[in-house]
Amino acid sequence: MxxxxxxxxxxxxxxxxxxxxxxxxxxxxxxxxxxxxxxxxxxxxxxxxxxxxxxxxxxxxxxxxxxxxxxxxxxxxxxxxxxxxxxxxxxxxxxxxxxxxxxxxxxxxxxxxxxxxxxxxxxxxxxxxxxxxxxxxxxxxxxxxxxxxxxxxxxxAGITAYHAVKKAMPYTYPGTTAVVVGIGGLGHFGVQLMKVMTPATVIALDTSRERLQFAESLGADKVALAGDDGGVAEILKLTGGRGADIILDFVAESGTPAFALKYLRQARGGTYITIGYGGDIRPTTLDLISKEFNIIGSIVxxxxxxxxxxxxxxxxxxxxxxxxxxxxxxxxxxxxxxxxxxxxxxxxxxxx
Ligand SMILES: [Zn+2]
Ligand SMILES: [Zn+2]
CATH class of the missing domain: 3.90.180.10 (Medium-chain alcohol dehydrogenases, catalytic domain)
Known part of the structure; x- marks a missing residue:
């Protein structure tokens, strides 16, 4: 063969x-x-x-x-x-x-x-x-x-997004805002599954307008274009300055984890889940304890x-x-x- x-x-x-x-x-x-x-x-x-x-x-x-x-x-x-x-x-x-x-x-x-x-x-x-x-x-x-x-x-792609969304589920409640980073093969499932499985408001984040339109067609509540600042300002604006409660990072390279930490919930108890890989995430231990951030990895x-x-x-x-x-x-x-x-x-x- x-x-x-x-x-x-x-x-x-x-x-x-x-x-x-x-x-x-x-x-x-x-x-x-x-x-x-x-x-x-x-x-x-x-x-x-x-x-x-x-x-x-x-x-x-x-x-x-x-x-x-x-x-x-x-x-x-x-x-x-x-x-x-x-x-x-x-x-x-x-x-x-x-x-x-x-x-x-x-x-x-x-x-x-x-x-x-x-x-x-x-x-x-x-x-x-x-x-x-x-x-x-x-x-x-x-x-x-x-x-x-x-x-x-x-x-x-599907099972990997599903597993990550299941990890996010215990942290969601009506009023939760979740950012899905990267609307590609996995992220396009991530948007749909967050809407089907949780009550979260879903913001799709991508560098491409075409993929953001695609995310809207899949049910994303809001979209944010990742420019030079990785979408930080836009997400803070969309969340009234609070930032995201949950981030599903389907990219996790090209600087997305560092940007994500900037718009992770500004108050307490935010959850960053990485499904993508290739980059680094460097929260300080002070961030982790003072804001009680959860950093979670997810595979398949x-x-x-x-x-x-x-x-x-x-x-x-x-x-x-x-x-x-x-x-x-x-x-x-x-x-x-x-x-x-x-x-x-x-x-x-x-x-x-
Ligand atoms: Zn794969
Ligand atoms: Zn076995």
Whole structure:
């Protein structure tokens, strides 16, 4: 089969990542599942992987491996212990391959599985390919006849925004103001989910007017353009000088965390949640204690959360905005994302 694999760091996308022929994945374990990829989402993390941002954190994975951690498609083959899945079933995949037996797995904290593998990130082959191997535990079956292709971004962008919004929920009450920083693949879910799951007034913050209009169409109550001051003055104005109670930072690089601290609630008890990464956040300890700020990190989400999100989508309460690219044009899709030209989420569709 064809697969787009990361061969070396820090080159142009079509040089670092190469489309090559590799053997089809095979069932080797009783719970293995092979999925024919319908759509594979293009994530900023894929760009960061090419840039070696994750190299050390992932324990220097062996190259090459196939990118793609946001996958949906159809069941192709299953191991002998798998029940309830048959060839042709439409499915969406939790991003991790988990054991189901360790303590984190048993408490539903899939992201912390002690034997977890992360296809598309840690050297395990991901979904920029015709087929992907995962395990039964990662599979969420979709209703018969569902087209899984446009749903792929729920598998990472969606679940990651959902998990972060769940972390924000205990801090929201009528009158809360929340700022969603960055209306991209994740942030466009963040705006919708804050409106569906909480009573907060939602302010969308972005550097692009087009993306702010997009945020309004998704239900944002107010929008703020991030100029030279990162939107600080505008947000203070929109909140009558109080600042935000909650910040969901889907960017967390290019200075956004430092700006965020300036418009985090001026009084007490503000909460900054970072989902993006790459930058630094440096609150003083005096800020932390005197204003009782909460600083929270959030990564991906659990299998149950992805199931809940798919239910919200089924109910028509959360929509996805996806732009499809032929998979052979993965380099163009990465470049368009890098330039900020993709509205919503890019999805690669196998064209071979
Ligand atoms: Zn991702
Ligand atoms: Zn586990």
């Amino acid at each position: 064809k697969a787009a694999r990361l061969y070396e760091y820090n080159k142009d996308f079509d040089e670092s990542v190469r489309l090559v022929d590799v053997p089809d994945p095979e069932i080797t374990g009783p719970s293995d599942v092979i999925v024919k990829i319908g759509g594979a989402g293009v994530c900023r993390t894929d760009i960061h992987l090419v840039q070696a941002v994750w190299q050390e954190a992932l324990g220097d994975p062996r190259l090459p491996y196939t990118l793609g951690h946001e996958n949906a498609g159809w069941i192709e083959a299953v191991g002998p212990a798998v029940t309830g899945l048959a060839k042709g079933d439409p499915v969406i995949l939790h991003p991790l391959i988990t054991c189901g037996l360790c303590r984190p797995c048993r408490t539903g904290y899939d992201m912390a599985c002690e034997a977890g593998k992360f296809p598309g990130l840690d050297g395990t082959d991901g979904g920029y390919a015709q087929y992907l191997k995962t395990s039964e535990r990662a599979v969420i079956k979709l209703a018969p006849g569902t087209d899984p292709v446009p749903l792929a971004p729920f598998a990472d 989400g659990s299998y149950s959360e992805l199931s809940e999100l798919m239910e919200l989508n089924r109910q028509g309460r959360v929509h996805i905005s996806a732009t499809t690219f032929p998979m052979s044009e993965y380099a163009r899709a990465l470049l368009e994302l890098d330039k900020g030209h993709v509205l919503g989420r890019g999805v690669l569709v196998p064209d071979f």
